Amino acid sequence: xxxxxxxxxxxxxxxxxxxxxxxxxxxxxxxxxxxxxxxxxxxxxxxxxxxxxxxxxxxxxxxxxxxxxxxxxxxxxxxxxxxxxxxxxxxxxxxxxxxxxxxxxxxxxxxxxxxxxxxxxxxxxxxxxxxxxxxxxxxxxxxxxxxxxxxxxxxxxxxxxxxxxxxxxxxxxxxxxxxxxxxxxxxxxxxxxxxxxxxxxxxxxxxx
Amino acid sequence: xxxxxxxxxxxxxxxxxxxxxxxxxxxxxxxxxxxxxxxxxxxxxxxxxxxxxxxxxxxxxxxxxxxxxxxxxxxxxxxxxxxxxxxxxxxxxxxxxxxxxxxxxxxxxxxxxxxxxxxxxxxxxxxxxxxxxxxxxxxxxxxxxxxxxxxxxxxxxxxxxxxxxxxxxxxxxxxxxxxxxxxxxxxxxxxxxxxxxxxxxxxxxxxx
DNA sequence: GTATTTTAACTAATCATATTAGTTTTGTCA
DNA sequence: TGACAAAACTAATATGATTAGTTAAAATAC
Numbered sequence: 001x002x003x004x005x006x007x008x009x010x011x012x013x014x015x016x017x018x019x020x021x022x023x024x025x026x027x028x029x030x031x032x033x034x035x036x037x038x039x040x041x042x043x044x045x046x047x048x049x050x051x052x053x054x055x056x057x058x059x060x061x062x063x064x065x066x067x068x069x070x071x072x073x074x075x076x077x078x079x080x081x082x083x084x085x086x087x088x089x090x091x092x093x094x095x096x097x098x099x100x101x102x103x104x105x106x107x108x109x110x111x112x113x114x115x116x117x118x119x120x121x122x123x124x125x126x127x128x129x130x131x132x133x134x135x136x137x138x139x140x141x142x143x144x145x146x147x148x149x150x151x152x153x154x155x156x157x158x159x160x161x162x163x164x165x166x167x168x169x170x171x172x173x174x175x176x177x178x179x180x181x182x183x184x185x186x187x188x189x190x191x192x193x194x195x196x197x198x199x200x201x202x203x204x205x206x207x208x
Numbered sequence: 209x210x211x212x213x214x215x216x217x218x219x220x221x222x223x224x225x226x227x228x229x230x231x232x233x234x235x236x237x238x239x240x241x242x243x244x245x246x247x248x249x250x251x252x253x254x255x256x257x258x259x260x261x262x263x264x265x266x267x268x269x270x271x272x273x274x275x276x277x278x279x280x281x282x283x284x285x286x287x288x289x290x291x292x293x294x295x296x297x298x299x300x301x302x303x304x305x306x307x308x309x310x311x312x313x314x315x316x317x318x319x320x321x322x323x324x325x326x327x328x329x330x331x332x333x334x335x336x337x338x339x340x341x342x343x344x345x346x347x348x349x350x351x352x353x354x355x356x357x358x359x360x361x362x363x364x365x366x367x368x369x370x371x372x373x374x375x376x377x378x379x380x381x382x383x384x385x386x387x388x389x390x391x392x393x394x395x396x397x398x399x400x401x402x403x404x405x406x407x408x409x410x411x412x413x414x415x416x
Numbered sequence: 417g418t419a420t421t422t423t424a425a426c427t428a429a430t431c432a433t434a435t436t437a438g439t440t441t442t443g444t445c446a
Numbered sequence: 447t448g449a450c451a452a453a454a455c456t457a458a459t460a461t462g463a464t465t466a467g468t469t470a471a472a473a474t475a476c
Binding site: 013083139144148152161162170171173177184 | 233313348358360366369370375382
């Protein structure tokens with residue numbers, strides 16, 4: 001009978017914590033209600049259904065992550081911006097495995113345009129147009145980065161990687177591969193423009 | 209009372225078909241039993257639990273995919289082998305979205321060492337050692353490829369990509385980025401060996 | 417060929433969880 | 447203060463996984 005002072009935020013935070021502890025698929029209304037100190041049916045005053053809750057958790061995760069990425073990129077540009085964005089995403093996924101799983105699974109199906117994918121789009125598009133990479137190719141680049149980063153985070157979460165070789169190094173190397181790929185695009189485009197001979201990309205500067 | 213002639217294979221095929229039609233999370237014993245012409249409890253003569261079934265579906269998917277990859281690679285080597293392997297995986301994921309989702313989600317947690325990830329390992333390791341890429345780096349390369357290909361397939365499945373720009377082109381471009389990355393590693397290693405100055409990698413040969 | 421054992425189907429029952437219906441309580445606002 | 451809306455509750459329903467216990471078909475032993 002007492003009133004908890006619940007709002008969407010508190011509920012999503014509790015749901016996120018549960019998802020991180022148990023995994024999304026084990027996130028239940030029972031467990032969530034227990035954690036919030038209410039009975040399961042009371043949740044329906046705040047949420048339409050369990051499935052919808054998962055969808056909102058996804059949106060909440062993207063929003064949080066989008067903010068973290070934005071914060072990291074203040075005053076940073078060029079390749080370094082991409083690197084940092086990738087790292088922030090990867091770290092977020094490590095810290096919030098359950099929420100990140102929701103973000104990957106419940107992708108954009110349930111309405112809720114995923115704003116931070118949009119935010120990431122912006123970053124990549126800006127970086128690409130700062131170089132001479134066409135918008136169509138920027139779209140390719142965006143898809144490639146998202147695929148790599150999300151795929152890596154999911155595999156790492158599922159412990160699909162043996163642990164004898166540092167996982168973080170693999171991730172970083174992949175990011176450098178992709179950044180080098182952008183440079184290739186840029187150079188290909190430049191040499192087209194200049195109509196000159198093929199100019200080799202410089203390669204990543206900091207990797208063994 | 210009549211006896212269906214069920215075996216694991218038939219059951220997994222029906223489960224796979226259902227997963228592809230409905231998605232893994234909607235794969236239920238009810239639906240599966242109905243499709244097989246038996247009552248739900250009878251399934252327990254063949255399968256330990258729904259969760260275990262999903263795990264076996266994952267293993268079955270990896271095995272099938274592993275065979276397809278092997279078949280494709282007969283008589284093919286070098287970069288082309290990598291390209292083909294990536295395409296086969298991507299096609300498989302497109303044809304069997306539900307099963308592939310199981311393969312990504314239920315990764316190796318539930319026992320069942322995933323043999324075809326091993327098969328892919330073999331391919332990548334062989335390709336790397338044919339060049340001068342160390343074993344540790346081959347591990348990085350393997351992780352990077354898996355992440356990219358699985359991540360891309362999942363995002364494509366979830367329709368996270370706008371459809372105005374061909375998705376397949378994005379995928380192919382990413383594969384070329386990663387192949388170029390392997391070449392970079394190779395060159396980096398060669399120039400170390402020769403103790404020469406840094407030699408810029410040549411870049412991928414066939415992309416705009 | 418019959419008897420025994422195992423296998424795979426069944427029905428009936430249980431349990432967990434999401435969800436709905438209907439009620440009560442609490443806080444807000446005129 | 448008194449009406450109203452929001453948010454909690456209890457009780458009930460539905461669905462789906464799972465278990466218990468039963469029966470019939472196939473395989474095996476004699």
